[in-house]
Amino acid sequence: MEFHQIEKRFSPEALVLTVEKLQIAAGEFVSLVGPSGCGKSTLLRLVANLDSPTHGELRLDDGVDIERAFVFQDANLIPWRTTWQNVQLPLELRRHLTQEDREAISDALRLVGLREEDFQKYPRMLSGGMRMRVSLARALVTDPHILLLDEPFAALDDLLRNQLNEQLLDIWQRQKWTGLFVTHNVPEAVFLSQRILVMHARPGRIVADLKVPFDFPRTSDLRSDPEFARFCGEVVGHLAGVAHA
Numbered sequence: 001m002e003f004h005q006i007e008k009r010f011s012p013e014a015l016v017l018t019v020e021k022l023q024i025a026a027g028e029f030v031s032l033v034g035p036s037g038c039g040k041s042t043l044l045r046l047v048a049n050l051d052s053p054t055h056g057e058l059r060l061d062d063g064v065d066i067e068r069a070f071v072f073q074d075a076n077l078i079p080w081r082t083t084w085q086n087v088q089l090p091l092e093l094r095r096h097l098t099q100e101d102r103e104a105i106s107d108a109l110r111l112v113g114l115r116e117e118d119f120q121k122y123p124r125m126l127s128g129g130m131r132m133r134v135s136l137a138r139a140l141v142t143d144p145h146i147l148l149l150d151e152p153f154a155a156l157d158d159l160l161r162n163q164l165n166e167q168l169l170d171i172w173q174r175q176k177w178t179g180l181f182v183t184h185n186v187p188e189a190v191f192l193s194q195r196i197l198v199m200h201a202r203p204g205r206i207v208a209d210l211k212v213p214f215d216f217p218r219t220s221d222l223r224s225d226p227e228f229a230r231f232c233g234e235v236v237g238h239l240a241g242v243a244h245a
């Protein structure tokens with residue numbers, strides 16, 4: 001994925017996002033952190049092709065039909081559809097379902113930690129964490145090359161967020177889609193990512209591109225490593241505009 005001199009304006013006088021040059025390799029997991037209004041969601045929407053740049057070029061792999069899936073903070077499930085039917089939706093919109101599709105739905109649901117007894121439940125019968133798992137399964141079932149996640153776990157408590165972070169990382173390690181993850185939570189960004197892009201507002205721009213210095217696989221123990229706390233402090237410094245040594 002390559003950004004070349006991208007600019008996004010919603011009106012001629014307001015430059016919302018500017019990205020001179022940015023490259024993200026296939027299979028990378030990158031987080032975007034920054035204050036409210038700095039253009040994180042706008043950047044994701046450009047990659048998702050839900051919006052287009054005012055200027056510049058955003059290139060995805062040449063000649064390949066890039067499958068993109070989006071997960072939002074709100075699970076956005078259809079209330080009158082069961083768990084299974086919600087996850088089936090993106091496949092059903094494309095084609096007549098095959099046995100292979102049914103297996104893919106079952107695999108996606110199990111991968112995110114849902115059990116067979118949950119498959120026929122309606123969203124109102126599920127907890128917030130389970131609804132988010134369904135939303136994640138609905139994105140994964142399309143076998144995306146790029147997974148765009150816009151604060152997917154922001155509404156969940158810390159314990160559940162940590163657990164879902166560990167599962168997401170585990171899924172990424174198995175499937176190796178390219179992950180673009182927006183969060184306000186610095187430890188979450190550090191735990192998940194290989195790279196963190198720190199953004200500032202007015203105009204929205206990337207001010208730091210940080211390599212996260214921890215190996216994979218990562219386990220929950222990493223969060224209590226003093227080096228983890230130190231690196232989180234470094235990211236916070238960049239957010240505040242104070243570069244750390």
Ligand SMILES: Nc1ncnc2c1ncn2[C@@H]1O[C@H](COP(=O)(O)OP(=O)(O)OP(=O)(O)O)[C@@H](O)[C@H]1O
Pocket residue numbers: 010016034035036037038039040041042043204
């Ligand atoms: N469709 C739109 N029309 C006009 N302005 C918009 C539109 N979408 C976003 N903006 C503006 O663009 C700027 C960046 O918005 P964006 O949602 O990308 O920020 P963000 O960093 O994701 O913020 P948050 O962390 O609060 O979600 C904001 O000033 C916002 O008001």
